[in-house]
Amino acid sequence: xxxxxxxxxxxxxxxxxxxxxxxxxxxxxxxxxxxxxxxxxxxxxxxxxxxxxxxxxxxxxxxxxxxxxxxxxxxxxxxxxxxxxxxxxxxxxxxxxxxxxxxxxxxxxxxxxxxxxxxxxxxxxxxxxxxxxxxxxxx
Numbered sequence: 001x002x003x004x005x006x007x008x009x010x011x012x013x014x015x016x017x018x019x020x021x022x023x024x025x026x027x028x029x030x031x032x033x034x035x036x037x038x039x040x041x042x043x044x045x046x047x048x049x050x051x052x053x054x055x056x057x058x059x060x061x062x063x064x065x066x067x068x069x070x071x072x073x074x075x076x077x078x079x080x081x082x083x084x085x086x087x088x089x090x091x092x093x094x095x096x097x098x099x100x101x102x103x104x105x106x107x108x109x110x111x112x113x114x115x116x117x118x119x120x121x122x123x124x125x126x127x128x129x130x131x132x133x134x135x136x137x138x139x
Contacts, residue, residue, distance in 0.1 A: 002091075005084025012124045013082050014115055017093050020126075027067060034062040037118050038127050043130040072100035080112070083102035087119040088127075098139050106139030 003010055016035055023032035033056060035085040036042075042059045044050040053062045067073075074097065081091040116128040 002080075002081040003090075004090065005082070009084045009119070009124070010082045011090075013089060014079055016117070016124050016126070017077045017079050017115075021075040021095070024073055024075035027073075027083075029060060029064055032062075032063065036060075037120060040126050040128075041128045043128070046131065046133045068102070070099050072098075076099040077113075089117040089119075089124070091115055093116075093129075100139075108135075108137050108139050109133065110135040116122065121131060 020032065020035050023029075023035070027038075036056050036059055038056050040054075040056060040059060042062070043055045044048070044053075047066075050062055053059050059079070076096045078094050078096075079091060080094050083090055093113040093115055095109070095111040095113065097111070098106065099109060100106050111134055112132045114130045114132070116125065117124050118127040119125075
């Protein structure tokens, strides 16, 4: 069951997930927020103040506020499961991040996002992302 539903939809979700990671690495807020539905929810329970952020505008504001704390970030995202059911889908994504903070400390973060996706106007977007940190260690 890791991957089910139409291949065309699964490919589009893979590309959505990849574009998310690319936008983070490129620090492109416009490209990054374009991946989110207007009524999306972003959950980062390990980061104080970002436990639950609701709505595209609030999500972008939280991301913009957080990014100066990480002046260098390389972000790879890989789908681990996608189950498509019409215009909705769910699954999970693994992230591999190499982060440098403002003091030059480098850490490697390995995470899992539990994702919900929605297809609107023929385009897949994030409806919800909930992060679980799996490992933080030296870069």
